[in-house]
Amino acid sequence: MAPDDEDAGKDFPVVCEDCLGPNPYVRMMKIPRGSECAISGRPFDVYRWRPGSDARYKKTVVCKEIALAKNVCQVCLLDLDYGIPVAARDAALGRAGGNALPSSSVNRDFAVNAIAKKLDEGEDAYEHGEKERNNELLMRLARKKPYYNKNKSPICTFWLRNACTRNDCPYRPCNGDTNMPELSAAPELRKQNIKDRYFGTNDPVADQMLKRAKEKMENRKLTPPEDTSITTLFIGNVDPERVNEDDIRGRFYRYGDIKSIRVIGNKKCAFITFTSRAGAEKAAEDAAFNLEINGVQCRLQWGKVMEKKSTGDKGPTPSPAPTVMMMAPGVAPPADGTNPADLPSHMAIPMPAPSAVGAKVAYPSQDPTAMGAISKEVKE
Structure with a gap:
């Protein structure tokens, strides 16, 4: 497909980011009317490409109209916006699954032609609603980052039987890639039908995703506090x-x-x-x-209740600091029990006691050795 083709954007397949691969420059091969759609049975243009050097070749399996009717990828049939199976998306949105197309070939062709007419007129074949953006379960199931591991080459069936004799086998693990989580998966997850995946019925992968998400939602429920006054x-x-x-x-x-x-x-x-x-x-x-x-x-x-500070548990009121009488030089100390207020100013200088031994005084006038600490009458 030439880059300057006017119909390049119109003919480009509907493919998710995972199937395109990490390389932004993808070289595709277009096969006009190369196969029949796996859902509608109509012939369509098949695109084939390799999403990476260590990936297998991928191709479209359904036509563009069928993919846009469900908003899914033409290759993996996963939702284009959330990267999850159709059954999981419809279950999260409360939609009833089942066949979206009539069973007879004539009515099925009429339905596909109606979808193609909508696309030609610029309308969306799949209706997005406000319910999708506010759905908590759907946001939980949605894939936040690309997942390119599904593009890896398949597992060698001869290796499973211990009978692979090829020296350059392109399949795993003969090609050196020993990461094969598919072997540990449940047997029912390996058997999926294309029609069941598209219509959202009998999909074991979607059932497992929904079960796991509901268990996490139940474990994360907030337990109300015992105090009923907390609102x-x-x-x-x-x-x-x-x-x-x-x-x-x-x-x-x-x-x-x-x-x-x-x-x-x-x-x-x-x-x-x-x-x-x-x-x-x-x-x-x-x-x-x-x-x-x-x-x-x-x-x-x-929220939590703020603990109020009780005013009745303040403890004993600290007693005032004792007053120490600093006697002037040459003056005999008074008798015990004498009130310092009854003494003349030239006999005693009342001072507050330091709070600790070696504490620094606040003012120079409180230091008896400093100038001005002794009254002038005593000096004379």
Whole structure:
């Protein structure tokens, strides 16, 4: 296919990133009307390429109209947006699986022609809804990074029987790649039908994914605290530049009346308080698994009761520091029990005692050896 062909973008196959491989420059071979679609039975243009030096050759198995009707890849039949089987996607969205095309050949051709007409008019054959972006289970099942291991060469069947005699066998593990997780997989996962995978029925891989995701969701449920007076939830990882109080209120208003919302920008967290405990429990149960606000992935926890400082346990009041009488030179000390206030100013200089031995005095006038510490009358 020439790069300057006007119909290059229109004729390009619907293929996911995993099947294309890590190399951005892919060389494909186009075979016009090279095979029949595995779903509709109509002839279509087959594309064949090799996604990597250590990968096997891949080719399209269904026509473009059939792939766009389910929003799946023409090669692996996985969802183009989330990289998961159709059965797992439809189960997360609550859609009923089954045949999307009529059984008879005449009605099936009519349905495929209707899909092709939509595509020619610029319409989408598969309807995306708001429910997909807010579905927590679907976000959990979605594949976040490309997975190129599925492009590796298949396992050598002669090696499995210990009978491979080829010196340059291109299959695993004869080619040196000993990483073969397929051997440890359950036997039922190795048997999949193309039609069952496309229509989302009897797919063992999707059933295993759903089972594993539901178990993780049950383990991550927040346990409500025993104190029923707690109606506050803690929201962590809050970006103050992208998430504000109105965004949090718009995400949690559906669970009940909100008493207050407090966003702490420097700590990147927020606190939301409901008027009732039932609203807080419903929000914790529904949003604890996958909380996303304005594209920011946040985490949710129950708030804690702030321990109030009790005023009755302050302890004994410290006694005032004793007063030490510094006697002037040549003056006899007074008798025991004499009040320093009754003594004349030339006989004693009242000073507060240091709090510790060797403590530094605060003012020079408190030092008896400093100038001005002894009264002028004593000097004279």
